[in-house]
Amino acid sequence: MRLSLPAKVLPSSYDLPSYRGRGRTTIISPTVVITGVLSVIYVLAYTYYHYVSARDPTSYFFDKSRAYSQKYSRLRIEQADNFVTRINAGAAAVKAADAPPRICVGVATVARRNQQYVSTTIGSLLEGLTESERQSMFLNVLVAHSDPAKHPSANDKWMNTLPDRVLHYDPDSPDYDQIVAWEEGGWYRNKTIYDYTYLLRDCYNTNSEYIAMIEDDTIAARGWYKQALQALDTVSKTMQIRAQTRWAYLRLFYVEDLLGWNSEEWPKYLFWSLVVWFVLSFGMLYAKKNFWRHVDNISYAAIAFVSGILIPLSIGLHFMAGRQTMWPIPAGVQEMNKYGCCSQALVFPRSVIPLILARSDLTTDWLVDMMIEQIADKEQLDRWAVVPALFQHIGTTSSKGYGFDTNARELWNFRFEDHPP
Template structure:
């Protein structure tokens, strides 16, 4: 079978039937582009991303207010807040806090973790709040009633467990310019404290996060799913469950360009072969598919649709389904990680052998070297709200641009609805899910 596809001249296209077909195509195409502008603005991997609006803390502001309200009640020593962990909690929740210059996220972080928890849920958590200063009075929260009212344990440096003089040397202005050592040391110290409680899981949170209403039951359901899928994979262990991630690292990856090119060529070839086959075997339709029209459909319209597909963004077009999934790459950062009890001391040994470095990077290095399974909970149950890092060596960006801490953002988190989450949480508490 010999099929020839004649490439038309531009002058003949302008006043042709093919030109009218193309104009008809442009109408729905323009509508799709308009729809993409309306729906893809939260997707940082999209050409239609609107940065100023996407970084607006819509839900997280409301949730932070709920957390602050709980803190204020605790400061007034309201009796109803006097809930503590049961003798056999499931999770140890640890937060480390240091004073940040000019800002404080600690209250809203702790408040959002606890706000809305039922007495049964609260009893399932052993909450350790670590004031990471050799002089705890340097942290304003240490002298406030809520800290001691809400925590199951307020952790301080103990000379029996750690070289306090060395810690004190890391608190100098000179040492703070390289905060990697103290940050890792504090993380390790809190991990050990949680391990000593003996809970099956340890939830490590940073002090500049916001937890959504219902984070506890979603995390508990996710842990059951992780254990089930780990068994199905015939794996003996897993390293962590990630509770926070940013979509900024989930875009079209340059190393995958051969895959993108293959499917793009496959799409264009499919349209070309389909139209040529229709012309040959459906003679009644042949007048509607002249060579010029076939050319435009295959090599103009189809590429335009492919371009729009990529412009809409990977998070929009190829979203990760809700639930628990493996995330061996592109996970960031250490805002919220859940570790099974049996893996913590291995990690502690790894951290102590390194002595310096970012927790998230060292954890990924350990996982990569040991072939560890890493899980992520989709959608994120945490938001990172810290615009000022506890690590003073974060470089300052140019005026008008967001700093690195400000770009650690989960855009989907802000789509949460307060009422919907509250109803979901009530239902879970009612049915014990």
């Protein structure tokens, strides 16, 4: 008769000593493994966002030395300048058709210190357009000086060839003395608003369906005109669905700096941070209590480490990475009723122009975009934007005079540079 001996009960694997050669080592505790692995993951995530958020101006990791690289705008500047060079050399230029244009594009230009950008701006607007697209667009340029000869580009061949109309201020106009006084007194804000509304009114008189106001230190993406018309059709259909007839503008350029973690929304950020912390922390405690067979080897010390240190650090990293990194604005036509600086490239529907002209204020010390935003807020008009932007700001020498160049250099749309070449 064969006897069977009872099997010897062995300790669980994590209490079992391990032998390696003549030296004795003990298997590492699961608590140490878990906290170590999660810590390494956090360090890797921190390193990852340190790299990918360098071009996000809403991020703690924003790096000016890398962020302003002209990956796409450099190409567009070259293409625009080559286009203008061909025109100056005698190439034929297409003009608008006699019919009312689809879009009147207004560009007000003033002389800047050292460098002029307006020829590049005009070149980028026209380079790459089909003949039918160019014929449906009326290009209206205002040389915004009481004496046009003060503008270095006033007598350039392209200036007399590419625009459909070049406007100058009439010395016999009743506003002429005021224009001179603004120029001599350095009242650039009042003068800028006057220039803007003067050109806006002249574009309105072309009977165009839309009016695009473009500043003279911007550059357009190739194919901007077609994409802008498609976006305008999208806005028009959306407003019809909403049973609304008026909206303020379509933005073709915006600055991402203001589209970050805005301080007035801190209660929302705090609420969701607490929700995430609560769900994860109490989820771990619930799992340990109710599924002890699987997670009993995870100690309360590990849970406390994750809950008290790693989760708060991870939430902090979420905000450090930047809003445009973690929650980028989806591509397409997006509503942008707040934080949509600035006035570099706006397209207005014809219906809103009389309202803007009637509400324009030449006495208040403000900027064009501030004035338009106040009008839109008061009238509860929706504002839209194309994402990614179709225009980039390239001016580093401000038209406003000394002291504004730093701000001019930082007016930048970082996603514009991601356009395919």
